[in-house]
Amino acid sequence: xxxxxxxxxxxxxxxxxxxxxxxxxxxxxxxxxxxxxxxxxxxxxxxxxxxxxxxxxxxxxxxxxxxxxxxxxxxxxxxxxxxxxxxxxxxxxxxxxxxxxxxxxxxxxxxxxxxxxxxxxxxxxxxxxxxxxxxxxxxxxxxxxxxxxxxxxxxxxxxxxxxxxxxxxxxxxxxxxxxxxxxxxxxxxxxxxxxxx
Amino acid sequence: xxxxxxxxxxxxxxxxxxxxxxxxxxxxxxxxxxxxxxxxxxxxxxxxxxxxxxxxxxxxxxxxxxxxxxxxxxxxxxxxxxxxxxxxxxxxxxxxxxxxxxxxxxxxxxxxxxxxxxxxxxxxxxxxxxxxxx
Numbered sequence: 001x002x003x004x005x006x007x008x009x010x011x012x013x014x015x016x017x018x019x020x021x022x023x024x025x026x027x028x029x030x031x032x033x034x035x036x037x038x039x040x041x042x043x044x045x046x047x048x049x050x051x052x053x054x055x056x057x058x059x060x061x062x063x064x065x066x067x068x069x070x071x072x073x074x075x076x077x078x079x080x081x082x083x084x085x086x087x088x089x090x091x092x093x094x095x096x097x098x099x100x101x102x103x104x105x106x107x108x109x110x111x112x113x114x115x116x117x118x119x120x121x122x123x124x125x126x127x128x129x130x131x132x133x134x135x136x137x138x139x140x141x142x143x144x145x146x147x148x149x150x151x152x153x154x155x156x157x158x159x160x161x162x163x164x165x166x167x168x169x170x171x172x173x174x175x176x177x178x179x180x181x182x183x184x185x186x187x188x189x190x191x192x193x194x195x196x197x
Numbered sequence: 198x199x200x201x202x203x204x205x206x207x208x209x210x211x212x213x214x215x216x217x218x219x220x221x222x223x224x225x226x227x228x229x230x231x232x233x234x235x236x237x238x239x240x241x242x243x244x245x246x247x248x249x250x251x252x253x254x255x256x257x258x259x260x261x262x263x264x265x266x267x268x269x270x271x272x273x274x275x276x277x278x279x280x281x282x283x284x285x286x287x288x289x290x291x292x293x294x295x296x297x298x299x300x301x302x303x304x305x306x307x308x309x310x311x312x313x314x315x316x317x318x319x320x321x322x323x324x325x326x327x328x329x330x331x
Binding site: 003008081082 | 221255
């Protein structure tokens with residue numbers, strides 16, 4: 001038994017999960033805008049918003065993959081206890097993946113769906129130090145009126161890997177998380193680098 | 198656990214003792230449904246008897262012991278007290294809790310069961326079928 005790792009989750013499971021879902025939905029319908037998701041305290045290696053999203057989205061029907069840097073006994077025990085989600089060691093099997101932005105090499109391994117069932121692709125929850133302060137990128141697509149400038153602190157290889165797995169309708173939906181802030185990047189958003197003038 | 202799960206309101210009289218130690222709710226009491234499965238005669242193929250309401254709860258005492266409870270019905274207070282009792286029973290003072298809590302409840306439940314069996318036995322009727330001699 002690993003009951004010593006268990007911690008309380010949402011104070012009010014039903015209301016908090018509904019709020020969390022509403023915020024997640026709002027975030028992914030407005031790519032590039034950050035939203036507050038401070039419903040629960042942090043859990044070991046998981047930021048507060050990562051844990052809140054996990055408690056909201058994961059259940060016994062969703063297979064979860066944890067990246068090496070986030071995979072701790074406490075995270076495993078609590079996800080298994082509160083979400084009852086199966087945790088897999090196979091990246092390709094995951095419905096949800098929890099990772100840090102520095103682990104961009106895993107992005108090409110995720111399941112990005114098939115033309116027949118694009119909705120079966122993996123959703124990545126990506127933890128960052130902040131949602132600002134990196135190279136400026138221009139986001140365009142559904143949910144953005146003209147274009148939106150976002151400066152996520154991620155490496156260029158991250159965007160290259162995302163480009164490699166995005167073949168609409170196939171692709172990976174992403175949530176970027178820093179502390180209690182979340183920002184979503186669905187597969188339908190095009191990311192371009194700012195043109196040097 | 199069987200004794201605690203069956204205790205019902207009898208557990209309420211121990212509320213003060215059980216809640217004396219500080220504790221946290223890992224999983225606050227919550228009510229849900231479980232499917233009860235059965236086998237005809239205990240050996241036949243498994244079939245679904247029906248759903249029943251259960252309430253479950255998990256608590257952790259400050260000394261680190263974790264208590265779990267699953268009870269029939271929707272009595273959240275009962276579920277929490279049963280989980281607390283389970284946690285206490287895993288700690289250092291297991292024998293004391295067995296003596297003051299579990300055994301009295303067990304005796305009480307046994308007494309009730311025997312009494313009910315006796316009541317039923319008194320109303321027992323035997324049916325005889327005469328063998329037709331033809």
